Amino acid sequence: MKKPRSYKLGLMTRRSLNGWLFILPFVIGLIFFVLSPLYTALVLSFNVQTFNSVTNITDIEPHGFQAYIDAIKEGNFITNLIASASDLAIMVPSVLIFSFLMANVLNSKFVGRTVARAILFMPVITSAGVAASMLAGGGGVDESQIASMGSQAMNLAGNIEESIGGSFGTFVGAAFDKLTAIINGAGVPTLIFLAGLQTISPSIFESSKVEGATAWENFWKITFPMISPMILVNAVYAMIDVLCGMSNPMLSYLYSYMNEGGADQVNLMAMSWMYFLLVTIVVAVVAGIISKLVYYEN
Amino acid sequence: MEKSEKIKRINEVGAEEVDRYVPTKMSGWQKFKRVILGKYAVKFLWGIFRSVLLIGICYLVIYPMLIALITSFMTSADVYDPTVILIPRTINVDSYVAMWKFADIPTLYLNSFLSSAIFALMQMCSCMLVAYGLARFKFKGNNIMFLLCIFTLMVPIQMLTTSMYFRYQAFNPLYMFTFGEPLYRVPNIDLTRGWTAIGLLSATATMYRNGLFVFLLRQYFVNQPKELEEAAYIDGAGPFRTFAQIMLPSALPMLVTVFLFAFVWQYNDRYYIGFLNPSAKVMATQIIGMGSKYVVSVLNITGDGVLNSLYQSACTVMHIAPVVILYCFCQRFFVQSIERSGMVG
Numbered sequence: 001m002k003k004p005r006s007y008k009l010g011l012m013t014r015r016s017l018n019g020w021l022f023i024l025p026f027v028i029g030l031i032f033f034v035l036s037p038l039y040t041a042l043v044l045s046f047n048v049q050t051f052n053s054v055t056n057i058t059d060i061e062p063h064g065f066q067a068y069i070d071a072i073k074e075g076n077f078i079t080n081l082i083a084s085a086s087d088l089a090i091m092v093p094s095v096l097i098f099s100f101l102m103a104n105v106l107n108s109k110f111v112g113r114t115v116a117r118a119i120l121f122m123p124v125i126t127s128a129g130v131a132a133s134m135l136a137g138g139g140g141v142d143e144s145q146i147a148s149m150g151s152q153a154m155n156l157a158g159n160i161e162e163s164i165g166g167s168f169g170t171f172v173g174a175a176f177d178k179l180t181a182i183i184n185g186a187g188v189p190t191l192i193f194l195a196g197l198q199t200i201s202p203s204i205f206e207s208s209k210v211e212g213a214t215a216w217e218n219f220w221k222i223t224f225p226m227i228s229p230m231i232l233v234n235a236v237y238a239m240i241d242v243l244c245g246m247s248n249p250m251l252s253y254l255y256s257y258m259n260e261g262g263a264d265q266v267n268l269m270a271m272s273w274m275y276f277l278l279v280t281i282v283v284a285v286v287a288g289i290i291s292k293l294v295y296y297e298n
Numbered sequence: 299m300e301k302s303e304k305i306k307r308i309n310e311v312g313a314e315e316v317d318r319y320v321p322t323k324m325s326g327w328q329k330f331k332r333v334i335l336g337k338y339a340v341k342f343l344w345g346i347f348r349s350v351l352l353i354g355i356c357y358l359v360i361y362p363m364l365i366a367l368i369t370s371f372m373t374s375a376d377v378y379d380p381t382v383i384l385i386p387r388t389i390n391v392d393s394y395v396a397m398w399k400f401a402d403i404p405t406l407y408l409n410s411f412l413s414s415a416i417f418a419l420m421q422m423c424s425c426m427l428v429a430y431g432l433a434r435f436k437f438k439g440n441n442i443m444f445l446l447c448i449f450t451l452m453v454p455i456q457m458l459t460t461s462m463y464f465r466y467q468a469f470n471p472l473y474m475f476t477f478g479e480p481l482y483r484v485p486n487i488d489l490t491r492g493w494t495a496i497g498l499l500s501a502t503a504t505m506y507r508n509g510l511f512v513f514l515l516r517q518y519f520v521n522q523p524k525e526l527e528e529a530a531y532i533d534g535a536g537p538f539r540t541f542a543q544i545m546l547p548s549a550l551p552m553l554v555t556v557f558l559f560a561f562v563w564q565y566n567d568r569y570y571i572g573f574l575n576p577s578a579k580v581m582a583t584q585i586i587g588m589g590s591k592y593v594v595s596v597l598n599i600t601g602d603g604v605l606n607s608l609y610q611s612a613c614t615v616m617h618i619a620p621v622v623i624l625y626c627f628c629q630r631f632f633v634q635s636i637e638r639s640g641m642v643g
Contacts, residue, residue, distance in 0.1 A: 015435055018537045022431025023443055025424045026512070029502025033462075034450050036474040040461035043477060060477055102355075105348055118629050119356045124559070125625050126363065126618065128566040130582045134614045135362040183358055188510075191632070214327070236448070237510070244454040246569075251456050258459060265460060272457030280452055 038276075045269035067270035076253060077271050081278070083249040088242050088282070090178065091185065095238045096231065099186040103193030104223075124187035132184070132246075185241050189234040196230035197223070225295040232290045236283060243279045250275055363618065370394065370611035377608045393612040400596065401588045402579075403616055410565055410581040411620070413493065418560035420500035421508055422553060428503050429515030430541055434527070444516070451509035459573060466490050466574065495574040506563050506570065511556045518552045519545065554631040562621050581617050588613050 009017070020027070045067055047060040071077045106117055126135060161173025204222055213221070242248065254275070258268055369377070370393055372386040397403065432444050465474060466489035473486075489495035499505045503512060522545065530540040546553075568582045576583075589610030593599050 016437030019431050019435025019437040019440065022435065022537075022541075023428045025501060026428040026443070026447065026503045029424075029499065029504035030446060030450065032471060032474055033499055033502060033504045034453060036465055037458040037461040038453065039475055040464055041458060044461060044464075047477075105352065108348075110345070110348065116352050116356065118626065119359055120352075121629060121632065122359055122622075122625065125562045125621050126359075128563050130566045130568050130586060131618050131621070132566075134586065134610075134617060135366065180358060183355060216327075233513075240451050244452065246456075248454075251454055255456050258456075268460065272454070276452075276454060276457060279454065280449070283452055 041269045042273055045266060045273050048266050063266055067264075067266040068274065071267055071271045071274065074267075077274075080250040080253045081275070084243060087249065088239065091182065091242045092235065092238045094178070094182045095185045095189060095241075096234055098182050099189035099234065100193050100227070100231075102186060102190045103197055106190070106194055107197045121187055121191060123184040124191070127184035127187065181247075185238060185245075188241075189237060192234055192237070193227065193230050196227045200226045228294045229296065232287065232294050235290055236287050239283050239286060243282070363622075366611045366614040366618075369608060370615045372608060374605060374608060377604050393609050394616070396592060396596075397588065397609055397612045397616065400592045401584065401613065405579055406581045406584055407620070409579050413496075413578070413580060414561050414564040417496060417500040417505070417564050418557050420497065421503065421505050421511065421560040421564075422557045424501050424503040425508055425511040425556060426515050426546070426549070426553065427541075429512045430519050430545065432512070433516045433519035435537075447503075447509045447512045449509075450504060451507065455506070455569065463490065463573060466495050469495075490574055491577070493575055493578070496570055499570070505560075506567060507559075511560065515549070515552060515556060518549055522548070551631045554628055558624065558628045558632065561624070565621060585613050585617050 044060075046063055046065070048063045050059050050061060102120060106113065106120065110116075126132065161169045161176075163169070164172055200223065205218060208218055208222060244251070246252075254268065254272055257271075368384060368386060371389050371391070372382070373388060373390045373392070376382045376386045376388075376390075428447070432440060432447070468486040469489045470486040487494070489498070496505070526544050527540055530544045535543070566582055568586075571578050571580060571583055587610075589608070589612070590606040592609050593602060593605050597605070599605060
């Protein structure tokens, strides 16, 4: 007698196959649209591409580490790297603190909470791509024209700087500039913190109140540990936002370098790859450190 | 502890219990509060602080949009007049009428809405499949795939432009990792014309910030109860049917949120469209600089920043208005979805 259903795979094998089936789109995308360009960039950073007019084929010649050495020697790379690092050091803690504060405020009950929430999450849509550059740059007008617009200037920071004047005015203007950037960057993190706050069961606070804990103790002993996984998520998000966002000094430099006539491909690729490696290392290290401090309930 | 609460508590657990738990020693801060401020004063001050903070931040958020809106309604005389700040003398829609025709806004709107909706839908579908696979199936490499998903967020897309272009202009899946001669001898597709490349990226969850969508949806699915699924399996439903009929309906608010994000980011995307489909007539690539183009080519005035800003403001408002309206309808889901997701990192 034949064994029934002998062709059937084991349960665990089937489950894992189904899993791979579900994530198949991403596997394809990862190989063809992420890893392939990354690998191409890596190879092109060690090799010079030349077009051979006889065979109509692009040849590649080995270039070694020369492009990497050139990039470090050249200076612009290091300057922009330092600018990116200082951006990171200022923006990430500010965004985290600000979004945490906002999430706490938006989580408490008050008149007009719905309106406040709607407005505060608006940067999520208005700080994206073209909308952001249109709103920030006075609608695609270049810098010199904004300066000539006088009272109609759309740049709030510039207005404040002008009206206060002096070095203090410059400082306040710069602070306002950063504040706008922080508010724009805090949209998604606030949302994620708010979600975290909503999951803390009110019964924990009730029982701690019965025990006589103060609001300060409640915050440090309950809210903070319960929210710590969100801090990890938001730190990673904020770091990526600062390091890979459109306004990052390094990326704007690379972008302008690329669009420059006669840009050296091999140097561009080398700088891109170094920056990419540094970003990955920084994000991995910071995420690793924070994840050690995270408290998991389960 | 408040009196009414105390009485309620006494009814529940008895007087002795409650008395034992009432703090006997007051801290310095508590004494200070009792004596100087009183409970209501603290609440009142906190309320004022909160209102000031919120109103200030809301103002900062709205300010650029407000200025664009106001400027767009000005006449050219108002724009030049330094005494006109914030409120135009008359409401004037000339700039809208002019830009509507000059920039061919109806076509741009149609193309933008259609392409953004289709690609946002594709991104939503691919991301939810991937997220469900990562959340609900245990297989070797599950965690690595999830980390790789986050990793795709970390790749600065601008730096890949050259190599992406290199691969996509002669796309052949079999030669994605080779260089030199064979690459040019095989039949290949030029992906840098038309919408194919963006469609492929959307369908494979590798478009702009799709890793974030996968993360959000995965968190949602991870926290759903397992029993629902198990019941469906016992009743004989396969994994795809279970996903479509059991898991998806309850995920609707989250899906709306992801769709909104994807739509808005796609609608505003200038980068991908700019190099993968440069001939596309969509808002994001066409609308920037339209105001000054109009002033130069139709009004024959060059280098007038003030006049440019008037027409460009109309463009800005027309570009942002649809997404702001969409946001107003969807933002309810926005907070709801997150509240229900029970998200824990």
